[in-house]
Amino acid sequence: MKPLKIASIPGDGIGQEVMPEGLRVLHAAAERFGIALDITPIEWASCDHYLKTGQMMPDDWKQQLQGMDAVYFGAVGWPATVPDHISLWGSLLKFRREFDQYINLRPVRLFEGVPCPLAGRKPGDIDFFVVRENTEGEYTNLGGKLYEGTEREIVIQESVFSRHGTDRVMKYAFELAQSRPRKKITVATKSNGIAISMPWWDGRADAMHAGYPELAMDKQHIDILCARFVLQPDRFDVVVASNLFGDILSDLGPACTGTIGLAPSGNLNPERKFPSLFEPVHGSAPDIFGKGIANPVAMIWSGAMMLQFLGHQEAHDAILRAIEATLRDGPRTPDLGGKASTAEVGAAIEAAV
Amino acid sequence: MKPLKIASIPGDGIGQEVMPEGLRVLHAAAERFGIALDITPIEWASCDHYLKTGQMMPDDWKQQLQGMDAVYFGAVGWPATVPDHISLWGSLLKFRREFDQYINLRPVRLFEGVPCPLAGRKPGDIDFFVVRENTEGEYTNLGGKLYEGTEREIVIQESVFSRHGTDRVMKYAFELAQSRPRKKITVATKSNGIAISMPWWDGRADAMHAGYPELAMDKQHIDILCARFVLQPDRFDVVVASNLFGDILSDLGPACTGTIGLAPSGNLNPERKFPSLFEPVHGSAPDIFGKGIANPVAMIWSGAMMLQFLGHQEAHDAILRAIEATLRDGPRTPDLGGKASTAEVGAAIEAAV
Ligand SMILES: CC(C)[C@H](C(=O)O)[C@@H](O)C(=O)O
Ligand SMILES: CC(C)[C@H](C(=O)O)[C@@H](O)C(=O)O
Numbered sequence: 001m002k003p004l005k006i007a008s009i010p011g012d013g014i015g016q017e018v019m020p021e022g023l024r025v026l027h028a029a030a031e032r033f034g035i036a037l038d039i040t041p042i043e044w045a046s047c048d049h050y051l052k053t054g055q056m057m058p059d060d061w062k063q064q065l066q067g068m069d070a071v072y073f074g075a076v077g078w079p080a081t082v083p084d085h086i087s088l089w090g091s092l093l094k095f096r097r098e099f100d101q102y103i104n105l106r107p108v109r110l111f112e113g114v115p116c117p118l119a120g121r122k123p124g125d126i127d128f129f130v131v132r133e134n135t136e137g138e139y140t141n142l143g144g145k146l147y148e149g150t151e152r153e154i155v156i157q158e159s160v161f162s163r164h165g166t167d168r169v170m171k172y173a174f175e176l177a178q179s180r181p182r183k184k185i186t187v188a189t190k191s192n193g194i195a196i197s198m199p200w201w202d203g204r205a206d207a208m209h210a211g212y213p214e215l216a217m218d219k220q221h222i223d224i225l226c227a228r229f230v231l232q233p234d235r236f237d238v239v240v241a242s243n244l245f246g247d248i249l250s251d252l253g254p255a256c257t258g259t260i261g262l263a264p265s266g267n268l269n270p271e272r273k274f275p276s277l278f279e280p281v282h283g284s285a286p287d288i289f290g291k292g293i294a295n296p297v298a299m300i301w302s303g304a305m306m307l308q309f310l311g312h313q314e315a316h317d318a319i320l321r322a323i324e325a326t327l328r329d330g331p332r333t334p335d336l337g338g339k340a341s342t343a344e345v346g347a348a349i350e351a352a353v
Numbered sequence: 354m355k356p357l358k359i360a361s362i363p364g365d366g367i368g369q370e371v372m373p374e375g376l377r378v379l380h381a382a383a384e385r386f387g388i389a390l391d392i393t394p395i396e397w398a399s400c401d402h403y404l405k406t407g408q409m410m411p412d413d414w415k416q417q418l419q420g421m422d423a424v425y426f427g428a429v430g431w432p433a434t435v436p437d438h439i440s441l442w443g444s445l446l447k448f449r450r451e452f453d454q455y456i457n458l459r460p461v462r463l464f465e466g467v468p469c470p471l472a473g474r475k476p477g478d479i480d481f482f483v484v485r486e487n488t489e490g491e492y493t494n495l496g497g498k499l500y501e502g503t504e505r506e507i508v509i510q511e512s513v514f515s516r517h518g519t520d521r522v523m524k525y526a527f528e529l530a531q532s533r534p535r536k537k538i539t540v541a542t543k544s545n546g547i548a549i550s551m552p553w554w555d556g557r558a559d560a561m562h563a564g565y566p567e568l569a570m571d572k573q574h575i576d577i578l579c580a581r582f583v584l585q586p587d588r589f590d591v592v593v594a595s596n597l598f599g600d601i602l603s604d605l606g607p608a609c610t611g612t613i614g615l616a617p618s619g620n621l622n623p624e625r626k627f628p629s630l631f632e633p634v635h636g637s638a639p640d641i642f643g644k645g646i647a648n649p650v651a652m653i654w655s656g657a658m659m660l661q662f663l664g665h666q667e668a669h670d671a672i673l674r675a676i677e678a679t680l681r682d683g684p685r686t687p688d689l690g691g692k693a694s695t696a697e698v699g700a701a702i703e704a705a706v
């Protein structure tokens with residue numbers, strides 16, 4: 001069997017601390033399930049690299065990564081030395097766009113052993129996916145300023161939605177919902193306030209729904225939808241959202257399950273024309289970097305999603321069970337009230353795989 | 354003393370059911386504190402009116418309201434018969450813009466007797482304000498479509514921020530924070546993804562902060578900010594946000610305190626050049642309309658905010674105490690697990706004033 005070619009990019013801050021744990025679990029699962037791994041460590045796409053070279057990534061970054069099956073990514077950003085618009089737009093957001101990773105897939109799930117901030121919710125109650133559009137929408141640098149620097153200053157920011165870009169994320173989400181037992185799709189919108197793009201977005205959801213008559217579809221305004229994540233998280237199955245709304249929901253969802261320190265994500269190019277990228281939802285966390293206490297679960301879970309995406313469902317399931325078991329009975333990092341180090345948790349999950 | 358001239362507009366759905374309770378408490382407080390009220394009931398700005406006349410409001414709506422001190426508003430919208438873009442943009446959003454109600458002020462507070470969806474939070478833990486920009490930003494009908502109706506369709510939606518519009522909401526929020534003991538201001542942003550308007554918005558916050566050196570300012574991206582509303586609601590004091598972000602936060606905040614059925618809001622023109630408008634955050638709630646079980650607290654609390662805004666702090670405080678006492682020991686509507694009717698709760702609060 002051809003080995004899976006994977007670029008591992010730890011990036012900044014705790015990305016560097018959780019990556020080794022992610023890799024160790026990946027290797028354990030590969031060994032158990034007879035998967036060959038070919039891992040290329042990469043030190044760019046980090047603020048360190050930027051401070052040394054003046055750019056976040058080398059000119060030939062695309063060529064270097066183009067042959068890979070996937071990118072396994074830690075975290076990027078170190079605002080104290082490099083402004084976000086350089087670090088993020090120069091790496092992560094570039095990957096998403098230039099590798100056409102148009103799906104940002106983020107599972108939201110409550111585990112046994114993780115204190116839930118919502119009263120009375122039990123594991124099993126919260127188990128859904130946020131499918132976020134990942135290449136267009138509200139994230140643009142289009143627009144500009146009039147009367148710049150004066151009292152009369154006016155700033156225009158443009159969001160851009162294409163039918164192509166919208167339909168493909170809807171399609172992915174509707175298919176995912178179709179594959180799940182509850183057959184429910186929730187469409188995040190704000191068509192009562194954002195008067196051009198969002199009514200149109202609703203229309204694209206209706207058009208897609210016509211092809212999935214079995215699915216129950218629900219369009220919800222982002223304000224009340226956020227409220228319902230807190231009040232009725234059990235009612236969700238698959239939620240599809242624009243770039244910005246998906247960003248919000250996929251931090252809020254994990255927060256409702258205890259900590260965004262556990263949440264993984266896949267930035268997917270489902271056609272595999274380009275490498276997909278798998279990363280924790282958490283960032284580089286400058287405040288805890290260097291202490292060896294970062295929770296590696298999000299990194300490890302992201303690795304499981306990567307194996308699943310590349311066709312290894314069993315390996316994914318084994319890692320998930322190992323995460324579950326460790327969260328329930330194993331060592332815990334301080335964010336979960338324990339005293340264990342990043343490496344201790346990584347080792348426990350590795351052993352359980 | 355000159356009477357307070359107030360237009361009462363129940364609007365649609367449960368707006369019609371909670372308005373009488375709001376008015377009864379208003380009258381009780383007025384009597385107790387010797388405030389003269391001159392209340393003009395208005396039946397337009399409702400979907401019924403639209404179905405009868407083909408417009409949400411008469412042509413001379415501005416003249417009819419211009420002399421008023423305030424508008425006391427129930428809820429608007431009845432999507433089953435009138436599309437939101439007609440009902441909302443034809444009334445509520447028109448008031449906000451044409452009466453230059455540029456502040457949307459929304460208190461978030463946890464009461465004794467209201468079950469909190471967040472585990473372990475007690476009354477006193479959650480007590481802050483969301484100050485939302487209310488006239489510009491992401492809520493526009495500016496933009497358009499290219500290749501409309503084809504596969505290549507592209508949709509542009511524009512957000513518009515003016516320095517004037519941004520500075521005045523920042524100023525209001527910074528002043529409010531300055532008047533409170535904790536002296537904390539949180540600025541909602543998304544400058545790492547929305548690349549033109551939000552970095553500029555951050556800059557306006559920095560500029561304003563220069564004039565308030567005593568305040569501790571924190572800029573937080575909307576994704577993590579939403580997560581923190583759930584995880585650390587006790588850390589907020591005054592949160593200032595754009596129109597869209599403020600909309601989201603002011604539904605999410607109340608959700609974290611138990612129910613958005615309790616949350617009030619003020620749409621303020623602080624200079625009192627135009628009437629300000631006070632309304633519950635909840636909508637017309639078609640699902641429970643007609644049963645007489647809507648919770649009137651948001652309507653009543655909105656009335657208290659109105660009195661406060663018009664200079665009657667004591668009357669405000671008395672109503673708040675009456676709400677507090679009733680939530681703690683009084684009758685409850687079904688949303689709070691009780692069996693009481695809208696009118697029973699209204700009467701209890703009236704009696705407690
Ligand atoms: C009804 C809708 C247009 C409105 C808004 O988004 O402003 C409402 O959600 C609110 O918060 O007052
Ligand atoms: C860092 C930031 C640009 C990014 C985003 O908003 O997409 C992050 O919040 C995420 O969710 O992956």
